[in-house]
Amino acid sequence: MMPLDAETALADTPPGHKDELRLWLRLLTCTNLIEAEIRRRLRAEFDTTLPRFDLLAQLERHPAGLTLGEISRRMMVSNGNVTGLAARLEEEGLVERRVSTTDRRAQSLRLTPRGRREFARQSAAHEGWVAELLAGLSDSEREALHRLLGRTKASVRAGLQEGGT
Template sequence: MSANSQPRSASAESKARLRLWLRLLKSTRGVEAELRERLRQEFGSTLPRFDVMAALSRFDAGLKMSALSGVLRVSNGNVTGIVDRLADDGIVVRVQVPGDRRATLVRLTRKGQEEFARQAAAHELWIDELLGDFDGDEATDLAARFDAMAHREEDR
C-alpha cells in the first residue's frame, strides 16, 4: 500500500466473516473452559493431560517426544512436564528407541489406556451436550467446511 492510499473499507461480506470469527472464538473459548472445569472436577485432570493421552491413544507403538509435540502443535518443553507427571502417575511409560540412546518413545500404559477410555467417553458426552444445538447433519456439514478450510491453509 502506498503512503497516499487509504485502506479499502470492508465489504458487508468481510464484516460478516469477521463477526463469524469472533463468535467462533467466543464459543470455542467457552466450550474449552467448560471442558477444563469438567476434567478438573470429574477426573482431577487437565485438558493438556487429556490432549497428550488422546494423541498417544492413536499410536500403539508410542511417539517420540518431538513427534508428540508436532501432533499437539506445542513446544517440546510444554509436553515434557505433562509427560513427566503422566509417567509419575503410571499413565505413560518412556521406552528407549533401539539404536538411538538419545531418543525415547512415550506410550500409554494399560492403566493409561483405561483412564483415557474413561475420560474420552465422558468427553464425548460433554461435547454432545455442549454442541447439542447442532443436529447431526449440521455438525457433519460444518466439520467438512472447517476441514476444507484447514486443508486450504495447509496448502499455502
C-alpha cells in the first residue's frame, strides 16, 4: 500500500481550497516520490546515499576541484555535513584533498580516477531511473511540462524579488 501523501490527504478538502496550494502540493508529492525511489535505488544498487551521489556530481562538474565551502553552498547543506561526507569518500579513495591554489589555508576536493569511474556508473544508472519514472509521459508532454515548470520557476523568482526575500 502506498503511503498517504499531502496531496492525497487534501483530496477531500472543501471547495474553495486554493488552486495554488493544490498545485504546490502536487509538485511536492512528485518530487518526494521520485526522490524516495532514487534514494532507495542508490542504496540497493550502489550501497550509497543521495548526498554522497550529489557531492560526487558537484565534483564531476568541476574537475579542478571545489572547496568545502563551495560544495556546501552548491548542495545547500552545512559545512559540517560536507566535511563528514568528504572524509568518508576520501577514505574510500573516491575523492582527494588538495591545498587550494588561491588560498593555502583552504583545501579543495576533486574526484580521483576511481571516483570518476564510480560516479560514471552511478550517474548512468540514475539517468536510466529518471527516464523510467517519467516514461509514462509522451515527448510532447515532457516538453510542455518542462516549459511550464520553467515559467513556474520564473514566477517564483519574481515573487521572491517582489517580497524582498
